Amino acid sequence: MDTPTVHDLVYVDGIxxxxxxxxxxxxxxxxxxxxxAVENSPGLESHMAQYAPSDDGFTALNTxxxxxxxxxxxxxxxxxxxVVRVSYLTTKGTDPKVTYPRTLVVxxxxxxxxxVESYAGPADSVYFTNAVTEISVADxxxxxxxxxxxxxxxxFHVGTSRVKQHKDSSFSSASFILGTALARNDMExxxxxxxxFCSLNGLYLTTDNQHIxxxxxxxxxxxxxxxxxxYKGILDGKSRAVFGGTVMVxxxxxx
Numbered sequence: 001m002d003t004p005t006v007h008d009l010v011y012v013d014g015i016x017x018x019x020x021x022x023x024x025x026x027x028x029x030x031x032x033x034x035x036x037a038v039e040n041s042p043g044l045e046s047h048m049a050q051y052a053p054s055d056d057g058f059t060a061l062n063t064x065x066x067x068x069x070x071x072x073x074x075x076x077x078x079x080x081x082x083v084v085r086v087s088y089l090t091t092k093g094t095d096p097k098v099t100y101p102r103t104l105v106v107x108x109x110x111x112x113x114x115x116v117e118s119y120a121g122p123a124d125s126v127y128f129t130n131a132v133t134e135i136s137v138a139d140x141x142x143x144x145x146x147x148x149x150x151x152x153x154x155x156f157h158v159g160t161s162r163v164k165q166h167k168d169s170s171f172s173s174a175s176f177i178l179g180t181a182l183a184r185n186d187m188e189x190x191x192x193x194x195x196x197f198c199s200l201n202g203l204y205l206t207t208d209n210q211h212i213x214x215x216x217x218x219x220x221x222x223x224x225x226x227x228x229x230x231y232k233g234i235l236d237g238k239s240r241a242v243f244g245g246t247v248m249v250x251x252x253x254x255x
Contacts (some may be wrong), residue, residue: 033069069102076108090121206239
């Protein structure tokens with residue numbers, strides 16, 4: 001089995017760290033979003049801010065205060081199966097911090113990419129992360145997406161993820177949430193062409209007075225699509241969790 005090529009994009013307090021990163025530019029673009037915009041990277045203009053809801057307050061705040069983020073683009077027909085690890089780190093500070101990470105993933109036709117998106121921070125600092133992730137999965141493409149939330153016990157996190165799938169595409173997601181005082185994972189997948197497949201899985205662990213919301217939606221907009229949804233939670237202490245899962249099959253998608 002061939003060893004996949006791994007690229008790292010690391011952000012510290014919302015700022016891209018070239019010293020800790022190993023970007024890619026040939027066939028696979030894994031780069032700072034700000035740098036990709038300056039260099040007019042392929043696909044950026046046509047996909048940026050096309051999937052996240054502009055009328056959502058948290059998305060609007062993220063867009064308004066956007067400083068940098070991660071851009072992952074795999075060119076049509078690229079033969080390799082890259083792995084891109086996107087790490088957003090918050091450091092300890094005396095004053096509360098706010099960051100607005102933005103991640104855009106574009107998988108071209110008949111490509112295969114794995115993206116590991118992680119968030120981490122100190123246990124004893126107060127900070128707020130308002131993250132937006134947009135993913136486009138082209139015809140015949142496969143995206144495996146892992147989202148790891150390992151922030152401090154005094155942290156607040158709102159994550160908004162939107163995915164658009166095209167014909168015969170595959171999208172698999174695994175969400176793991178551990179830590180934070182309050183977290184919201186808001187994910188919607190639009191299956192917008194026949195033959196699309198998605199599998200959404202999640203595990204959340206809470207303790208003390210933590211609160212976690214998982215709001216998951218799958219939209220079968222076209223016929224002959226397949227979806228799976230499986231989220232589990234383990235709660236301890238006085239912690240609370242809310243799960244809202246919706247799978248909609250539109251009239252024209254029904255057989």
